[in-house]
Amino acid sequence: MYKNALLFFALTLTFLASCTYTQKIRDGRTAYERKQYAVAVDMLEDEYKKSKSRVEQGKIAYLLGESYEAINKSDQSIRWYQIAYDNQYGVDALKSYAYALKKAERYDEAKRAFKDLGIEIGSPYEYRREISACEIAMGWKELPPEYEIEVMPFNTSNADYAPVLYPPNKMLITSDRGTSTGDDEYNWTGNAFSDLFLVDLSSNAVSGFDAQVNSENNEGTASFNPDYNEMYFTRCYGGGKFGEDYCRIMVSYKEDGGWTIPQQLPFIKEGVNYGHPALSADGNRLYFSSDDPDGWGGHDLYYVDRSGDDNWGTPKLMSRVINTTSDEKFPFVDQDTLYFSSNGHTSMGGLDIFRTYKMNNGSWTPVYNLKSPINSGSDDFSYVVDYSTPLQEKDILQVGYFTSSREDGIGNDDVYRFVKKVPPPAPEIVEDVPQPEDYKLILEGYVLEKIHENPTDPNSRVLGRKPLPGSTVNISWGRKKEQVTVGEDGLFRLELEEQTDYDFLAARESYLNNDAFFSTKGIGRDPNNPVQVFEIEIVLDKIFLDKEITLENIYYDFDKWNIREDAQPTLNELTRNLALNPDIRIQLGSHTDCRGQDRYNADLSQRRAQSAVDYLISQGIDASRLQARGYGEQDPAVDCLCTRCTEEEHQENRRTTFKIIE
Numbered sequence: 001m002y003k004n005a006l007l008f009f010a011l012t013l014t015f016l017a018s019c020t021y022t023q024k025i026r027d028g029r030t031a032y033e034r035k036q037y038a039v040a041v042d043m044l045e046d047e048y049k050k051s052k053s054r055v056e057q058g059k060i061a062y063l064l065g066e067s068y069e070a071i072n073k074s075d076q077s078i079r080w081y082q083i084a085y086d087n088q089y090g091v092d093a094l095k096s097y098a099y100a101l102k103k104a105e106r107y108d109e110a111k112r113a114f115k116d117l118g119i120e121i122g123s124p125y126e127y128r129r130e131i132s133a134c135e136i137a138m139g140w141k142e143l144p145p146e147y148e149i150e151v152m153p154f155n156t157s158n159a160d161y162a163p164v165l166y167p168p169n170k171m172l173i174t175s176d177r178g179t180s181t182g183d184d185e186y187n188w189t190g191n192a193f194s195d196l197f198l199v200d201l202s203s204n205a206v207s208g209f210d211a212q213v214n215s216e217n218n219e220g221t222a223s224f225n226p227d228y229n230e231m232y233f234t235r236c237y238g239g240g241k242f243g244e245d246y247c248r249i250m251v252s253y254k255e256d257g258g259w260t261i262p263q264q265l266p267f268i269k270e271g272v273n274y275g276h277p278a279l280s281a282d283g284n285r286l287y288f289s290s291d292d293p294d295g296w297g298g299h300d301l302y303y304v305d306r307s308g309d310d311n312w313g314t315p316k317l318m319s320r321v322i323n324t325t326s327d328e329k330f331p332f333v334d335q336d337t338l339y340f341s342s343n344g345h346t347s348m349g350g351l352d353i354f355r356t357y358k359m360n361n362g363s364w365t366p367v368y369n370l371k372s373p374i375n376s377g378s379d380d381f382s383y384v385v386d387y388s389t390p391l392q393e394k395d396i397l398q399v400g401y402f403t404s405s406r407e408d409g410i411g412n413d414d415v416y417r418f419v420k421k422v423p424p425p426a427p428e429i430v431e432d433v434p435q436p437e438d439y440k441l442i443l444e445g446y447v448l449e450k451i452h453e454n455p456t457d458p459n460s461r462v463l464g465r466k467p468l469p470g471s472t473v474n475i476s477w478g479r480k481k482e483q484v485t486v487g488e489d490g491l492f493r494l495e496l497e498e499q500t501d502y503d504f505l506a507a508r509e510s511y512l513n514n515d516a517f518f519s520t521k522g523i524g525r526d527p528n529n530p531v532q533v534f535e536i537e538i539v540l541d542k543i544f545l546d547k548e549i550t551l552e553n554i555y556y557d558f559d560k561w562n563i564r565e566d567a568q569p570t571l572n573e574l575t576r577n578l579a580l581n582p583d584i585r586i587q588l589g590s591h592t593d594c595r596g597q598d599r600y601n602a603d604l605s606q607r608r609a610q611s612a613v614d615y616l617i618s619q620g621i622d623a624s625r626l627q628a629r630g631y632g633e634q635d636p637a638v639d640c641l642c643t644r645c646t647e648e649e650h651q652e653n654r655r656t657t658f659k660i661i662e
Contacts, residue, residue, distance in 0.1 A: 032063050037070040058087030065096055072405055072412050074104045074378075091120055091463055098130070103349035104407075105141075105377035107134040121451055123466035125490070129346075137348040140371045148419045149373050152401075154204040157411030159194070161403040162221045162330070162382045167228065169388070171199040171401070172209065173415060174220030181214045194218045196233065210259040213252055221276045221330070221382075225283035229254040232277035232286065235262065247273045249288055267304060267312050271566070278331040287331040287338070290315070293569060297325030301340060319522030320534065321364050322356060330381040338364070341381035345369065349377030353402060363524030366532055374418060378406040395422040439525050441496040442533045443518060447471040447486050447506045449540055458544040467491070468540055471508040477501060496520050496534075504538060505580070511540040513580045548589060548657040550637070554612070561607035563615045571612060574658065575619040585662040587627040588612045593650040594633045594642035606630025612656060627661065 025031045028044030041064060048060045065080035078100045084093035098113035111134045118124040154160070156177050164172040173196070180195040196209040196219055208214060217237035224231055231254070236247040250262035268274055269292070278287040287303045292315075295302075300323040304315040322328060324344025329351070332339040336358045341351040345367055352375040354367040374380060385400040398420040405413045449468040454460035467490025475482045477500050484492045496502065497520065504516040516538045523532070551574065554567040563571065578586070590609035592601040609628035617623050638649040645653075 058089035126464040155410040161413040234275040350379035602632035
């Protein structure tokens with residue numbers, strides 16, 4: 001997905017926390033599936049040379065592209081994605097190829113690839129924003145730079161990132177260099193697990209941070225209170241009641257010259273990732289990133305306030321002017337200015353650094369991309385301002401540090417120093433002064449449908465989305481209501497009121513209704529951008545009458561039929577869809593694999609199907625709209641000889657489904 005080393009670690013961008021320790025791996029695909037990308041590349045290249053089939057070469061080439069992307073090898077990933085596409089791997093290879101070209105700043109080539117991709121899936125709509133972003137990035141690269149940057153000498157060929165100033169004249173960084181705690185190798189990267197390290201900025205000497213903080217897990221992205229006796233950081237590890245591999249924000253206190261055993265913060269929820277803490281100047285507000293499913297989508301920025309020493313309240317989701325349906329991470333607070341990284345706003349490739357200002361009414365101004373040379377096609381993040389260094393020249397506005405995975409660094413993620421100077425005066429242009437525009441908030445909404453690889457199979461792969469003309473959208477805000485019908489482009493436009501919540505319900509014959517929500521609360525006025533345009537997408541699912549649709553992530557313990565906690569989100573989403581579509585009736589089906597006696601499998605699957613029905617009833621769905629059916633081992637998804645079925649095939653056959661029967 002992303003190629004940067006920060007994405008190698010659960011505690012950083014993706015919060016991927018697959019702490020894959022050294023395991024016996026016999027082939028490249030297994031290494032890839034276990035996220036041991038540094039192990040996979042050598043095996044896969046050898047397997048590619050030995051492969052005789054063009055189709056098989058395409059599959060191996062795609063895995064090589066993904067593996068090289070994961071270990072931050074841009075040129076190799078682009079080469080292998082192209083080989084995969086040329087060897088009939090299909091749209092996935094072309095999609096990865098297009099994004100890799102964009103991150104490599106080969107924008108003209110990326111534009112052509114995105115255009116070809118839209119044509120191939122049958123929807124130019126899907127990648128219009130990426131094509132526009134490439135054009136914008138090309139323009140930004142031609143602008144006079146606002147910053148001067150230099151890579152810091154303490155970087156290594158490993159990942160070095162997330163700088164934090166630490167007096168006197170020191171810096172705390174996150175790194176997976178070989179001196180990290182523990183003896184295990186993190187096979188995602190082929191390096192050690194990440195630790196916090198202290199850098200002496202006068203000598204560039206690097207030493208490990210406190211042994212109470214660093215552990216054999218991944219630690220990083222720290223923040224301190226003003227007195228530097230309170231430390232917040234991310235730790236990623238698995239096990240315990242939280243299940244496997246989640247990231248949490250920890251706190252440690254300085255006592256007697258050392259740091260206390262870290263404890264996780266009290267508001268952390270089970271099954272949710274938290275990271276990138278950033279403390280306000282007064283130490284009473286903590287900003288962070290989380291993939292909480294109640295957010296806007298992807299990873300969002302939140303803040304939480306405290307009263308008293310450790311009385312943290314309930315986290316609050318930041319507004320849509322900041323958060324998108326993609327990823328927002330690595331916040332840094334500078335008085336009334338918030339810096340953060342995002343790949344949801346228009347960016348030059350991967351994550352870009354943005355800033356926004358907090359207004360007197362608590363709203364935030366529209367975000368501003370810091371552009372080149374701070375941002376690049378690679379991931380750029382962890383921007384911090386250094387107020388401890390005296391400004392040597394009168395035309396210097398700001399100095400500080402940030403992290404980038406761009407390829408002209410020392411290697412992998414690197415820490416850079418920046419100097420922001422007063423821009424040269426623009427040439428005077430005599431022209432009529434335009435009248436100021438009225439402030440406006442415009443919402444552009446699109447109603448879309450999914451493009452399935454097999455148009456008659458709801459379980460087939462989704463290739464993209466395309467506009468769904470003729471759909472109606474009911475809009476309600478306060479006591480007001482409005483209905484619109486979208487045209488061929490699936491678009492509707494609405495001028496929004498300030499500090500208002502909006503609800504949308506989209507419908508079309510032969511499709512399931514779906515809803516969306518948008519709020520202008522927290523969106524401030526910007527004199528430099530009086531007309532702000534936002535976008536939402538509402539995707540409608542086609543009704544495939546009497547066809548089973550597999551429900552993902554519903555598992556049962558051995559010989560049990562009760563609904564596990566990890567299955568509830570999927571059933572809650574089904575509950576929501578049933579509430580939005582009150583005229584449909586569904587059958588909940590449960591299937592077992594072929595192992596076990598026929599009668600036993602039939603009884604067990606019926607109990608499991610009934611448990612799912614009972615759960616929906618407990619959530620308020622009328623029982624007359626639901627039917628339970630246990631199929632046992634009948635109708636397998638994969639028809640294999642039972643004694644020769646792989647464990648993956650058995651798992652695919654053990655499934656819970658629903659189908660619309662009326």
